[in-house]
Amino acid sequence: MNGGHFHGAVIYTEIVTRLRDAGCVFAEDEAQLLISAARTAAELAAMVDQRAAGLPLEHVIGWAEFCGLRIEVDTGVFVPRKRTEFLARQGVALAWSGAVVVDLCCGSGALGTVLAAALERIELHAADIDPSAVKCARRNMAAAGGHVYEGDLYEALPIALQGRIDVLVANTPYVPTDVMGLLPPEARIHEARVALDGGKDGLDIQRRLAAAAPLWLAPGGHLLVEASERQAPQTVEIFASVGLIPRVARSDELDATVVIGTRPALQMTLENFTGHLL
Numbered sequence: 001m002n003g004g005h006f007h008g009a010v011i012y013t014e015i016v017t018r019l020r021d022a023g024c025v026f027a028e029d030e031a032q033l034l035i036s037a038a039r040t041a042a043e044l045a046a047m048v049d050q051r052a053a054g055l056p057l058e059h060v061i062g063w064a065e066f067c068g069l070r071i072e073v074d075t076g077v078f079v080p081r082k083r084t085e086f087l088a089r090q091g092v093a094l095a096w097s098g099a100v101v102v103d104l105c106c107g108s109g110a111l112g113t114v115l116a117a118a119l120e121r122i123e124l125h126a127a128d129i130d131p132s133a134v135k136c137a138r139r140n141m142a143a144a145g146g147h148v149y150e151g152d153l154y155e156a157l158p159i160a161l162q163g164r165i166d167v168l169v170a171n172t173p174y175v176p177t178d179v180m181g182l183l184p185p186e187a188r189i190h191e192a193r194v195a196l197d198g199g200k201d202g203l204d205i206q207r208r209l210a211a212a213a214p215l216w217l218a219p220g221g222h223l224l225v226e227a228s229e230r231q232a233p234q235t236v237e238i239f240a241s242v243g244l245i246p247r248v249a250r251s252d253e254l255d256a257t258v259v260i261g262t263r264p265a266l267q268m269t270l271e272n273f274t275g276h277l278l
Ligand SMILES: C[S@@+](CC[C@H](N)C(=O)[O-])C[C@H]1O[C@@H](n2cnc3c(N)ncnc32)[C@H](O)[C@@H]1O
Pocket: 078, 079, 080, 081, 084, 104, 105, 106, 107, 108, 109, 110, 111, 127, 128, 129, 130, 133, 151, 152, 153, 170, 171, 172, 173, 174, 194, 195, 196, 205
């Protein structure tokens, strides 16, 4: 046996044991990722320490895999979840080459980046209230020519987008405040509260998002949000109450629920309706 390989195998086994003892369920896979991410032995040792102390793997290695893409995720920025790939796919299905796409509450910008990669030449805009997320999303969206703004929901967007958005994807924070304490420590400790806490019933941001959506969506444009299966009927009501046509898409495989609200393509006012009758 080659000495280098023997040495490598010992290190791998030590890392797996250390990660397993720290409670990592996928210790073997994680050990391999850490070994391939580290450039030096010292860096590897530091990364193993960070992971064993509970830092999310994606923050340790600096990226997450999302819909087959490598998305950079800085420390403190929300780690894109496997479940949210369903929202990304729903967005891709509703958009087209040349569409105006907005990713609000963009975090790392994972959703917008996937839409841009799947569809040729979209006009991509994104925004987040957290400056660290904005910095991270700017890097991820640079190749797609995405514009990333910092601010509170629509306030961050250029006014020129009003009435022009074809597809608006938003993975808003939707954890009810009193459930925050039950989240796994990786989320509770290492992700910003603003990325998770959705207020009393978890739907505060979705209400604000929906209220202004008819102003920002193009006729026939779509707003897509992720919700828990339990919250979905309420999100449907919220969307309907502002005049969006709601529907729910569900993936049992990913345990993912997406609520889609479509701005009617033709809005007949009472005036032109009666004019029609005369
Ligand atoms: C659940 S994370 C989703 C991040 C990303 N879209 C994803 O799926 O990986 C929610 C994001 O919303 C942002 N956020 C929370 N409140 C916001 C607000 N009022 N305006 C804009 N962004 C907000 C947070 O900073 C966080 O990055």
